[in-house]
Amino acid sequence: MDDQNKNLILATALSFAVILVWFLLFPPPEELPQDPNATALTEPALNQAAGVASAPAAASGGTATASAETTDAPRISLETNRLEGSISLVGGRIDDLRLKDYRVSLEDDADIVRVLDPVGGVTPHYALFGWAPGTGLSLEDVPGANTLWTVDSGETLSVDTPVTLSWQSPAGLIFRRVISVDENFMFTVMQSVENTGGTTVSMAPYGVLARHGQPADLKNFFILHEGAIAMADGTLEEIDYDDMEDFTVVPSEGARADVTQVEANGWIGFTDHYWMTALIPTPGNGYKQVAKFDDRRGIYQTETVMPTLQLAAGESTEVTTQLFAGAKEWDTIRTYENAGIQGFLDSIDWGWFFFLTKPIFAVLHWLNAAIGNMGVAIIALTLLIKAILFPLAYKSYASMAKMKELQPEMEKLKERAGDDRQKLQQEMMALYKKEKVNPAAGCLPILMQIPIFFSLYKVIFVTLELRHADFFGPFRDLSAPDPTSIMNLFGLLPWASPEPGSIMALVFIGILPLLLGISMFLQQKLNPAPTDPTQAMIFAWMPWVFMFMLGGFASGLVVYWIANNTITFAQQYLIMRRHGYKPDILGNIRGKNAPAGKK
8 A cells, every 4th residue: 555545544534533533522521419408608707917808608608597598588579571580588699590582492391491590499500799798897797698688679670670678787787789680681789888887897799609519411512611701801711610629729718719800891600501690890990800619518609809898987888790690692792792891702602713703603693684594594604605715716626627637647657657756756746837736726625614614613502593593394403413314204204313422313314414425425426536446445435424423413514514515516517617627427426437528
């Protein structure tokens, strides 16, 4: 076997390996053993030496008698066109939130998506706000995780009706909390305190997002970030749950923690595949940003801690923090960023190829809005990409046609050179130079397609707009693998195809992977099979191997690849005809190895 064949086999094997690893890279993680109803630590005492307060060491905190920390706590209802849930008066927690527009599956009776869940629920995840005590105060003098608040106004939190909570401390401090919500997913929490006592006191306002254990539906897939996410003065930080468990123990925080001092603008929270919670202090103000893990209770936590405030007798002060809790909709998040939340659009995981994924999604989003069908929008995007790359493709296919024309001359050179490979290379280069042919030109479209393909895969996998996006017939979710197979006659019979990721699903592939294999096969048959039997065998198998290996990919990506192959086939055929060659596709399928004939 010569070196050319060895290199071809090696390149093919590596290509298959990359796709296989891409599809099956990481197994699901083992969940941390933890009790979802566990209570965490109480707020730590003030560091008197530094005079700076800390947020709670873990947000579900409180004493052993804090029995109200459950789903049975007194509550205020929350109702908007897009949200439903409730707020617990114990701690004033925003801890019960569901998204009316989204369901957990495509089933008609599927539950709507839950973003926040109280302690006592299946997966506790909630927001807590308060004041850490400073000079002249103790923990009992400030509202904490288990403070029972009183409703001053508002029976149901809605877009038009905020609610006001109040609590008076033994030290003569009157605390109020006004909670409002917009028409989408942004809450505004205004905390105020009035000092009716006779002495000056100090305290620091904070916000906390806590999560008991890792999410039950954690993907743990390398292409997607899930875990803590933070923006600090223009610098984005993504922290996996496993990395939070490896934080160094910070004694002042009472747990493993990563602390960042934000000078002016930032936000921090937790991001899932499609949902996110984030604390957003008022832009332009400095604060301490903390990501934390309590390994004794398996609680993950993010915090914003404002600078300590001095409050003289008779004075009052207030601080405002926003809380995003909802779906990572591109339009919605972009609106919030334009309103002043720096880098908020980067909460969507655009990846390393962000310079491609962002514009690709923006165009896809516009096409979908104009057409009204995401599958058709993907095909239209493919047409647009191919049109942009057409000048490069034209040069490539023209070069390939010229190479076909030189094939007889190449065979004569091989016969004359015999085993003298150096002489053969020299004469081939001289021939290329004489005929003004670039043998590498045929690789350029492929090289351009690789980052575009991976970028589109990223867009389809991470963006919410592709989730449950309808195409036609059985294709109701373009972010999921093809739901058809020979077992249900490609969607004609009313039962499901094999479970995605199973061995059966890899064998009994759907109609889209079949079309992909056929499109690759036909594209390959524009040219005769290589005369070398080893190369001919490898090329003959490639479409069908790729067909099975890509059968488990998102159906939207397979739609793109089918459209891309079809357009490439048409482009190459027309360009070859333009240069005087008529591809003998039927002859190539039958195995005739004669070069493409002239008109």
